[in-house]
Every structure is written in C-alpha cells, then in structure tokens.
Amino acid sequence: MSSDIRKWFMKQHDKGSGTASKTAVPEKPSPPSSEKPVIRVDTSQENSGRRKTSKYFIASSTKEASSQEMVKEKKAPIKTPSKRKIQNSNEETPDDIKPTPIKKKFHKVDDDEDDFVPASKEKKPAEVKPTKKIKSNSNIEITRNSDKVDDNLEGEIDEKDTGTPLKAGPRDKGGRGPVAVAAGRGRGGGRGGGRGGGRGGYMNFGERKDPPHKGEKEVPEGAPECLAGLTFVISGTLDSLEREEAEDLIKRHGGRVTSAVSKKTSFLLADEDVGGRKSSKAKELGIPFLTEDGLLDMIRKSEPARSSKQEEQKKKTLERMNKPKINISPHKVEVKKDQSASSGRKDAAKSVKPGISPDKRKCQYGDHNSLTWTEKYRPKVPSDIIGNQSIVKQLHEWLMHWNENFLHSSSKGKGKKQSDSASKKAVLLSGSPGIGKSTSAKLVSQMLGFQAMEVNASDSRGKADAKIGKGIGGNTSNTVKELVSNVALNSSMNWSKHPKSVLIMDEVDGMSAGDRGGVADLIASIKVSKIPIICICNDRYSQKLKSLVNYCLPLNFRKPTKQQMAKRLKQITEAEGLQVNEITLEELAERVNGDMRMAINQLQYMSVSQSVINYDDIRQRLLSSAKDEDISPFTAVDKLFGYNGGRLRMDERIDLSMSDPDLVPLIVQENYINYRPTSIAKDDNGVKRMNFLARAAESIGDGDIFNVQIRRYRQWQLSQSSSFASCIIPAALMHGQRETLEPGERNFNRFGGWLGKNSTTGKNLRLLEDVHVHFLASHEAKSDRETLRLDYFTLLLKQLTDPLQVMPKEIAVQKVVEFMDTYSLSQEDFDTIVELSKFKGHPNPMDSIPSAVKSALTKAYKQGSSSRVVRAADMITLPGLKKAPKKRIAAILEPVENGLAEENGEALAENEEEGSDSEDDNDDGISTENAERKPQLDLLNNKPKGIQVQLDLKSNGKSNMKKTPASKSKGGSQAAAADKGSRKRKR
C-alpha cells in the first residue's frame, strides 16, 4: 500500500488533456454528424474561433444565428480551431467501443460541486421539449433548443465499487478515452464530457485545465447593473476566462452566481457541452446554455459611456459629502419597524422594560451621526437580529423561567433531566465573532426587564479572593462573586426599579492558561448564583471550557447566511444613502466570513470616501482579509464532516485540515466511524456505508504513511498530501449526520484517542524499565526487557500473589517479601507487575487478596527496609546527567549484547526526559577530564560483574543518596564513591 502511495506521488502527473487517453484513442477529426445539429454560437465573435458542440448553446443574438446557418453547420465540415480538438458526440457509440479495463479504481466525483458523492448509475433520458425563444433581461434573444438529447452525451462510466468495467462513451474534446479516468481531469473518457464538466476523480483535483485561450480576449466593462436579476451557474472550463474571473465579471455587473442548477438559474455558462450533472439538470429544466462569448457580448452591449459614468459617480459623492445627511435615525427605524410589526411582536415590544429610558438613551447616544454604525444599527427588537431566531427564542425561554426555576422553586432545578434547559443555571452562547451573541443576550435581558451587568471575563483573571469583602472596588473576579451572591448590590441599587439582574460574562474563553481557577471559580459562582449568568465565548470546544460546559445550557450561534446579511446591510446602506447593490453586499458578507460587525464597519469606513460602492471596491478592500479565521480543530472537523461538508470548496477543505495538522487528523480518525454519509440512501442496508468506511479507513492509513515520512524523514513537502489523505478524503466520503453507536455516548466529536494511548504506552514502558533495571541489578536473571515482560512477568506475578491468596497471612507475607528482596523488587515494581499483567476479561489476582493481607505485606516490606540490602541500580549516576535514564543503566547492567529491541528503545527514548539526549555526548570525554567522574567509570568497568551496594536506608524505606553507607560489602566502595561523586555534584 505504502509503495502504491509513494509511486503515485513520485509519478509526474500529466496536466494536459490526458495523454494516456490520447494514446488509447487516437485522435481524429470527427466528421459532421448527420443527426446532431451543431449550432454556431456567435458568428460575430471572431476571437472565439470555436465551434460549439451542443444544441443547447445559445448565441448571444439569435438573430445572427439564423436557422440557415444551423443547417449549414449540419452539413459543412467544421474547421478545427488551432488549439482545440473536435468533438463529435456521435463519433463513437458506446457499442463501438470495447470497455477498457481500469487498472485502478477511482471513484467518480463531481468536481463542479466539489463533492465526492458517487454518481447515480441511472441514466436519465433528457426531456424532449419544444423549441422556444425567451428574452433575457438584457434584451438578448435566446434560443432554447430542446431537441432530443443525444444519449451519447449522457454516456456514463460504471466504475464504482461493483468493479463493472467502463462503459465507454464518446471521446471528448480532449480525446480522453476511458483509460483517462485516472490521468485526465474531470470525468475522463467515456462520459462524453467536454472540458472539465461533471465528475472527476478527487485525485485529479487541481488539474482543471487552463482555459485554452486564456487572457486572449478583451474583457468588456458594461453597465454596472447589466446582469442584475440574472443567475448564472458555471460549468467546465471556459474559453479564455478562469472560473473565478468569470464569477467576478458576472458579480461585478450585478449578476448572481450559484453552484447548483435550479429553476431560478437563468443561464448555464459553459463553453461547450460539458456533460455532467449540471449540464443534464439544465437540460432537464430547460435552462439555456450560454457561452463565454455570449456573456461577454451581453456585457459589451450594455457598456455605457465611461466618462459620463465616472462623472455621475463623482457628482454623487460630492453631493453626498456636501449635503447634510437626512438619515433615518435608529429611533425612527425602531418606530417604523414597530409599526409594521405583527401584533405578537408589538406585545413583545411592549413588555420591554429597558434599563435606560428613551430620553436617557438619547443622552447616552448623543449625536447619532457620531455613533458607529454598529451601535447605531444595533438590533432593537429580537426580529432585527438576523439568523439564529430559534436560539434567541431558547434564550428568552430560559431567562423568562429562571427565577421560577431557581429562586422560587424548592427543587431549584433538581430532579430535572440534565439535558433539560431548565436544569441549567447558566447559558453558554458560543459562535464566531460579530454575529450577535452579545446583542441577543442584552436584548433578551432588556425585553424581560432584567438589568444586564456586563463583565468581560478575560479581565476577570484568576480566582476571586477568599475574602470577597474587598468589594466591587477589588478585582473583577471579586465583582462577579459579589454580583452573583448579591452581597454588595443591595446597598447600591434601587431594587424597586431593578428587581432583576442578569450577569453577562463575555469572552469566557479569553481566560488565559494563566487564569487557573478562573473557570473553576466561575463554576462555583454559577452554583451559588442568585441571578442568571449568560456566558459568551467564541469556541465552546476550547479545552478551558470543558468543565464549564457541563454547568451551562449550550446555545450555539451560527453565522448568518450571506443573503440574510446582504438584506440587513442593504437596509443600513439605504438609510445612510449609500449606493451598493445586493450582489456586492453578498460578496462583502462572504469576505468578512459572516462577521456582521466587520461588514458594517467596512461599509462605514468606505462611506467616508465614496457614495457608490461597487463589487471591485469590496474585493480590493477585503483582499487580504479574505476568510482568515482562527478555528479550533473541533470546529474544523465539524465543518469537514458537517452536512454541508460536501459543498466546501477544496481550498476551504485544505485550510480546515491544515488549521491544526496534528490534531485534525486525530479527531477525524477518532470520529469518522460515527458519521452516516449524506450520499447514501436512507434505506441503505449498510453495505454502501461499510464500503465508504473501508475507503475512509484506507485513506486514513495512507495518511499515516505520509505522516511517518514527514516526521521520521522530514519530508515536509508531503504535508498537504498527508492532510488530504487523513482528513479531506475521509471527510468527503463520510460527511453527513453524526450518530452515536453506543448507548450513553455523547453525540459530540471525541478528542483523538491516540495521544492518550501513546502516553499510556510511554508510561508503561518507563515502569517496565524500572522493573527491568532492578531485576538486572539483583543478578538473579539476565534477560532483556522484552523477555522480562513476555516470559517472566506471569511467573513473577504468580510468585508475588499466589502465596497471599492461599497461605496463612504471616507465612505468605514473609515469603513474598523474601522473594521481592531476592529479585530486588520494590513496592512500585510489585504494582507495575500487577498492572502490566492485566488483561481484559481476566480476573485481577489482587482482587481476591483480603485487604488485611495487603496491609500486612506493606508493613512487613517497610519494616525490612531499614536493614535491606539494596542492589542499587537506582543509585547509579552517570557523568553529566542529573538523572540517569533507566535504559542506559539497563545497558550497563545487562551482560547480554543484544540490549533492547530497537522499536521499544525508540519509543522509550521518545518518552525520556528531553535533557538526557542532549547530555548524552558528554559521556565520551569523561575519562580524562574530571576526577569526579572516575567512580562512575568504575561502574562501567564493573559492567560484567554488576553492582552491589549495601546501604543503611532511612526507616521510611526511601533510598537516600546523601546517606553514608553503614557497611560495605562487595562493591560497596564503588557505591560510596558514586555517592560521593553525586554529593559533590550537588554542591
């Protein structure tokens, strides 16, 4: 498998039109079809120089594309443009072509929609519709030719999991035959697709062909709104414009670009019949096709006199700047809205008992013109808040019933289900910045007559003082404490006016790592609070908030859609006399990434210097700030796996997966199994899902191979491939709804389990190494670490626990302590042996030992400590090292050559303290330089003999390096020397 991946990587990919296919299916000029009419699209356009292959293509002016010409086209052979190859969809029928076996299976992907949903195998015959003429807004006549669709265009490859050989379709323009599936872009051969329409393997991402006449045509500038009201869908590769350029061009002229064809679509912009889902849907709905030339023509014809346009704009700006503004004040807006509001809303508005009276507010706001627009147009009633209406409603419900749930009720939320919103004393509003969290909290509080007290949690660092008597003048944490317990408020507030208060804690995730105890303190405050607490954060998955989440009702704010934002922004710009069209505002909304505050601020900033803001102004202004977002790995995984994960663009997927290249793959791996892919039918019997799971698992495995290459061999250039294999492909396959697989499981993405498991492995290896070193120092056995674990541990466990289970207490304890002394095992070693010998499903031998016996054993072992002869592997010090690594000591003690198994050694080395490796090199120079080091050298010399140190230890049983040996036996002098050496170093 790994070699497959590497080969794939090493392979130079053909970025052209599929060389492979060219060799497979020799290219030849296709004779004109006698059955399929080919319409010349825009005969007036010289620079197009291309033949349009589909009858669905419209000319920019049908007057020019006369029926006579159409007939001509049918009969006359077509001149092949120099750069393009001729396609004739009737050239080969599926029957003519023998299916070519595919070497490697690639799954079909609709690259237009950036989704990896396998295509339906069914062929949908296109509807037969009468030819009719429609008129576009720009007075361009459009022919809707709906002759019978040539089935060959719809040729499909059956290359899915079933392994059915390809059903070859007609060769496309690029001459890609069926074998081009892997190499070519898009649907490859067989689908009869043109340049890049329809499905393509995800492996081919990024290989969309360049437009054949890229940059060769002049892009006209038309009237600003000439495409207003028209909705375009782009498919395939255009003739001279990149897709993004075409998109910009349309938007610049007031048109809308969507990704999927629907009834609202005005044109499918494609330069040839690209085939694919969009194409067939357009045909099905009778949506006219428009060529790039057609589009350019449409724009060109609307071109206004440039100078007059500019002058007009200048005049407007000057007018606007000179004239005193007649603005709709926020108050007016409010009144207006209230008047038009429904009766229900009126009631709600009536019930508002704002903390500040209108007069006071006026005072507070001062001159409206000096206000920032975000303040000026801050929502005044809940319905002004765009998006998240259900969340606002939930918040309203929770706050409305807070007093009755927690103040006046005897049960105080007890007995209610944990999930029940009424059981939580606090709420946690989460969501990205500038989407209305604080506004909603304040508005709802105001509506319900609560006095809102705002505290920025990131200012309330750390715990409150134990004595909160310091009062409100003290730090913010104290303030919070006092607020929630109403200690100080009584004296300073008029409770008849403000009987109810609510505490709004903004930016609770801003409590930095240094604020240990800050969140804990907040939780403690929530527990005792006599007022509702609304916590606000950006990232509810933040590790810091892990414990807080359990005490709060989580309400997650979503970003408003760009359409919702544009609508609200339009109201603001109209009120401010700023001329901006909706498409431009949608672009702004997209560029600020749903941040309403930023969008409003940008508009206010731009309004200072211009009264007309067009699409290009927004693009220019927000070019650098395009979609920069700091997101947590959990949010990234949520997005990748989300229901709309398939709609994300590839660059967005890459950004998400690279947002944390260490953690995102781990979280993906941990959770992919919980997702039910959207692309499988609801009644799927599980086979398809298993298939998807298998493919995702395989891809995660590939990602692991990349990861090893990156980490071990520093092949950082593979980072993106690694993200691709370990995140993007699995998420593309599995994205959909998350479901739980075990009862009691929470339906949230889990943190990657690998880190925990790796840490446990490291810990176990360290413990094993301790036992191993002691074991070797006892000179009773000379095995390596692995042998000790595999062959000795069972026996050791038996010897250590059996007597305690079956023998009388005293005898058993004595026997076990003797055994431990013989093998130089400490109490910790005893525990390690028990712990590492545990297996799921096997009883723990310690369970059947009475606790009296256990405590007798501990007592007996400690008693013996004072006179115990310790074979002191623990006391070995190595020159230059504060703490000698056990692995090194084992190597000194171990008489056998083979040492530790390489991989275990590596794992251990990774887990050893960092300093040890860097200090490693010091060993070499020790013999000559430092006299202090000599004793340690002696230890090395004694290697085959082992070391025996006899020490009189403290009665607590802990070895003490500073203690002078009471008696010396064999080797004692060395130990003493070692001890001396270590003492000297400590000084």
Ligand SMILES: Nc1ncnc2c1ncn2[C@@H]1O[C@H](COP(=O)(O)OP(=O)(O)OP(=O)(O)O)[C@@H](O)[C@H]1O
């Ligand atoms: N959903 C919305 N509807 C209408 N206006 C909004 C909305 N969200 C934000 N705004 C505008 O943006 C301003 C700031 O919003 P707000 O402070 O509520 O954002 P936030 O989500 O709390 O941001 P942060 O997380 O940075 O505190 C508001 O005064 C308002 O003008």
